[in-house]
Amino acid sequence: MATKPPVVGIYPGTFDPITNGHLDLIERGARLVDRLVVSVLRNERKQPLFSVQERMEMAREVTAGFSNVEVDHFDGLLVDYACSKRASVIIRGIRAISDYEYELQMALMNRRLRPEIETVFLMSGEAYSFLSSQIVKEVIRLGGNISGLVPPIVEATLKNRFPGERIEGCKQHSI
Numbered sequence: 001m002a003t004k005p006p007v008v009g010i011y012p013g014t015f016d017p018i019t020n021g022h023l024d025l026i027e028r029g030a031r032l033v034d035r036l037v038v039s040v041l042r043n044e045r046k047q048p049l050f051s052v053q054e055r056m057e058m059a060r061e062v063t064a065g066f067s068n069v070e071v072d073h074f075d076g077l078l079v080d081y082a083c084s085k086r087a088s089v090i091i092r093g094i095r096a097i098s099d100y101e102y103e104l105q106m107a108l109m110n111r112r113l114r115p116e117i118e119t120v121f122l123m124s125g126e127a128y129s130f131l132s133s134q135i136v137k138e139v140i141r142l143g144g145n146i147s148g149l150v151p152p153i154v155e156a157t158l159k160n161r162f163p164g165e166r167i168e169g170c171k172q173h174s175i
């Protein structure tokens with residue numbers, strides 16, 4: 001009997017930077033496929049805070065504990081990249097109904113471009129349903145507490161990038 005090829009999944013994103021919400025998705029996704037490739041989009045149009053190298057480094061460090069997860073980057077069409085990796089699955093997270101329209105549009109376009117690649121939506125853990133890289137950057141830039149929202153090395157990197165000012169005499173709330 002022929003052996004089945006390993007199922008390769010791509011988890012694409014901007015990851016600027018990777019958050020605990022992304023990590024939650026990676027943990028769920030890694031249980032569903034044989035190999036999961038966390039793929040960082042080199043997207044200069046979005047003017048990311050971190051370079052693709054920095055985003056990959058952080059993603060590598062925080063996923064080092066998963067034996068079937070690797071980190072890579074890509075340019076151009078996601079489905080062409082997925083094909084080059086012999087991936088049959090694209091994994092995306094849905095946090096709230098507001099994500100659905102954009103995700104549906106992307107998934108249907110990707111299916112039209114390469115019907116053999118299936119998009120699988122995973123629900124984020126409810127603790128992360130409000131979380132995005134964007135909101136984390138805004139909070140840290142304004143001196144707020146982001147512990148518990150991003151892995152410690154990401155928190156340290158963000159704090160370096162935004163030394164920030166905190167309002168004296170006002171206790172920070174922990175999460």
Ligand code: PNS
Pocket residue numbers: 012013014015041076077078079105106107109110
């Ligand atoms: O983390 P993000 O910014 O929500 O990720 C968006 C991403 C990288 C999945 C999306 O922008 C993408 O796939 N870009 C690659 C270009 C592409 O394939 N576009 C056509 C899909 S509709």
